[in-house]
Amino acid sequence: xxxxxxxxxxxxxxxxxxxxxxxxxxxxxxxxxxxxxxxxxxxxxxxxxxxxxxxxxxxxxxxxxxxxxxxxxxxxxxxxxxxxxxxxxxxxxxxxxxxxxxxxxxxxxxxxxxxxxxxxxxxxxxxxxxxxxxxxxxxxxxxxxxxxxxxxxxxxxxxxxxxxxxxxxxxxx
Numbered sequence: 001x002x003x004x005x006x007x008x009x010x011x012x013x014x015x016x017x018x019x020x021x022x023x024x025x026x027x028x029x030x031x032x033x034x035x036x037x038x039x040x041x042x043x044x045x046x047x048x049x050x051x052x053x054x055x056x057x058x059x060x061x062x063x064x065x066x067x068x069x070x071x072x073x074x075x076x077x078x079x080x081x082x083x084x085x086x087x088x089x090x091x092x093x094x095x096x097x098x099x100x101x102x103x104x105x106x107x108x109x110x111x112x113x114x115x116x117x118x119x120x121x122x123x124x125x126x127x128x129x130x131x132x133x134x135x136x137x138x139x140x141x142x143x144x145x146x147x148x149x150x151x152x153x154x155x156x157x158x159x160x161x162x163x164x165x166x167x168x169x170x171x172x173x
Contacts, residue, residue, distance in 0.1 A: 003051040010044055014061065015069050023066070024073055024143070035062055077101050077111045080140065080172065098123055107136040114144035114171075117158050125165040138168045 001009070021034060039045040039058045048057045077099055081088050088103035095101070098120040100110040108128050112120030120139055128137040139162060148154045155171065162169045 006047055006051050010048055011065050011068070014038060014044065014065050015072075018066065018069050023069065031066075077109060077140070080111065081109060084170075084172075095123075095127060100124065100127065102127075102131070106131065106133045107138075108134065109138050109140060111140045111142070114141045114149045117141060121158070121162055121165060121167060124167045128167070136168070137166060138170060140170045140172050142172050144171055144173075 017034075017038070021030075023031070023034075026034070035058050038061055044061075045054075045057045048060060052060060075083075078088060078091065078101060081103075086109075088101070088107070088109075090104055091101050092105045093102040095110075098110055098112040098116060100108060100123070102108050108124060108131065110120050110124040110127075117139075120141070124137055124139050128134045141158075144150075144155075159169050
């Protein structure tokens with residue numbers, strides 16, 4: 001088996017295990033336990049260490065395999081808007097990092113996990129600032145049901161910052 005086949009096999013295996021663990025809803029310590037277990041597992045970390053330095057296995061799992069997993073499991077932003085009853089006749093531009101779409105040339109919707117709120121808010125502001133006909137600028141935050149995001153006073157800090165930058169915030173559960 002060549003390097004690419006080993007990585008593909010491990011990726012498929014880890015994605016299956018992430019599904020079983022409900023990965024998207026795990027907190028950081030729970031995820032760290034899985035990274036450590038997978039790194040130490042001869043069938044995962046052991047095989048990966050045959051195709052990369054052993055000290056890179058955990059980073060590869062975290063930054064490549066599970067980032068890919070999260071992207072493939074997340075609901076696309078246009079589908080979220082439809083579910084929310086927000087109409088988008090035509091996507092006129094798509095953005096990445098953080099994911100966003102411009103609807104009908106004037107309505108910007110940015111999607112991000114709550115832990116990435118600073119970067120997402122700044123990006124939403126900058127992107128909208130460059131638009132000639134901005135009607136709406138919305139930041140949709142997900143994955144906020146644990147940690148500091150449960151604290152309404154912390155959410156208020158985020159919402160106040162967004163208001164000053166003329167961005168609306170939606171906390172999507």
